[in-house]
Amino acid sequence: MSREERKTVSIQRLTRSAVLLAAALVLGLIEGFLPPLPAPVPLRYGLANVAVMATLIFIGSFEAFSVAFLKSIFVFMTRGLIAGAVSMTGTLLSVGVMIALERLFKRRISIFLLSISGAIAHNIGQLIFLTLFMQYRISVLLVGPYLLVFGILTGILSGALLYAMMRPLQSFFRRNG
Amino acid sequence: MKDKVEETRDRRVFIRSRDLFVLVALVAVALILYFVTWSTRNSSELVAKIYYDGQLIEVVELNSGTERDFQFDVEPSITIRQFADKSIAFMSSDCPDRICIKSGRIRRAGEFAACVPNRFLIVIEGADPSSGQEDVDLVA
Numbered sequence: 589m590s591r592e593e594r595k596t597v598s599i600q601r602l603t604r605s606a607v608l609l610a611a612a613l614v615l616g617l618i619e620g621f622l623p624p625l626p627a628p629v630p631l632r633y634g635l636a637n638v639a640v641m642a643t644l645i646f647i648g649s650f651e652a653f654s655v656a657f658l659k660s661i662f663v664f665m666t667r668g669l670i671a672g673a674v675s676m677t678g679t680l681l682s683v684g685v686m687i688a689l690e691r692l693f694k695r696r697i698s699i700f701l702l703s704i705s706g707a708i709a710h711n712i713g714q715l716i717f718l719t720l721f722m723q724y725r726i727s728v729l730l731v732g733p734y735l736l737v738f739g740i741l742t743g744i745l746s747g748a749l750l751y752a753m754m755r756p757l758q759s760f761f762r763r764n765g
Numbered sequence: 766m767k768d769k770v771e772e773t774r775d776r777r778v779f780i781r782s783r784d785l786f787v788l789v790a791l792v793a794v795a796l797i798l799y800f801v802t803w804s805t806r807n808s809s810e811l812v813a814k815i816y817y818d819g820q821l822i823e824v825v826e827l828n829s830g831t832e833r834d835f836q837f838d839v840e841p842s843i844t845i846r847q848f849a850d851k852s853i854a855f856m857s858s859d860c861p862d863r864i865c866i867k868s869g870r871i872r873r874a875g876e877f878a879a880c881v882p883n884r885f886l887i888v889i890e891g892a893d894p895s896s897g898q899e900d901v902d903l904v905a
Contacts, residue, residue: 630878667862699777699779704791718886722816726888729798730874731875736795740791
């Protein structure tokens with residue numbers, strides 16, 4: 589690969605990651621307008637995770653981490669320190685787990701497994717933040733079943749959205765130059 | 766070679782049959798946790814514990830027929846209302862996201878609603894003190 593080509597590839601990765609970051613931000617905004625999940629504990633749909641998973645699958649681990657991290661930075665800037673911190677713990681744990689699984693399964697993990705793992709890790713991350721911030725007042729045994737079941741449900745939702753978007757994403761990312 | 770890499774990247778299955786084992790395992794864990802806490806969940810007397818900044822500031826017995834509002838000097842913008850149907854909810858708050866209010870009414874053991882910016886937390890627990898032993902902290 590010549591120097592020119594390598595430069596083109598890295599610019600391509602950068603611009604593609606930027607497009608997916610923009611998608612993650614928009615999905616996060618849309619989620620804010622949706623009615624709250626009919627869950628007994630405060631949980632989110634995790635729509636932005638669709639863009640993070642697309643980055644992980646089509647570009648790479650580092651780019652996926654960057655998209656997730658910058659998305660949380662955006663929450664810091666627009667919704668304040670505490671909302672940002674809640675977002676950050678869930679998002680970073682979620683993307684960490686997904687990157688680990690993606691590597692463990694040598695890039696062949698099914699979308700279903702990837703997305704429910706990410707959703708459950710996200711819920712656990714937020715629970716860790718809440719228990720630390722609220723001085724351990726939430727019983728894990730009592731809340732655990734809700735987090736697992738709703739993690740599975742929201743994971744299936746975001747996984748299905750990603751799967752529906754696979755063809756358009758493939759044609760977008762196949763194009764070179 | 767390059768094409769092969771592209772293939773494995775792009776061709777993703779939605780679900781494999783072996784993923785169902787993971788799904789069953791997760792649901793099993795959820796069910797086990799659910800039944801381990803069965804006695805707390807089904808204790809007839811439930812209380813709503815209201816915490817501010819990690820300190821327990823109010824214990825509300827969730828009796829049917831009682832409906833009243835709670836306000837606290839530490840954060841006047843917060844109103845918590847106990848409903849006659851044994852549920853409790855955040856009614857007002859000056860926080861930007863209103864996640865606490867959107868959480869709606871909570872009524873079952875283990876359910877919680879939190880206003881993180883105002884450091885308020887409502888958790889439903891069993892009133893029976895012995896059932897408190899099941900409340901294992903995440904970091905004990």
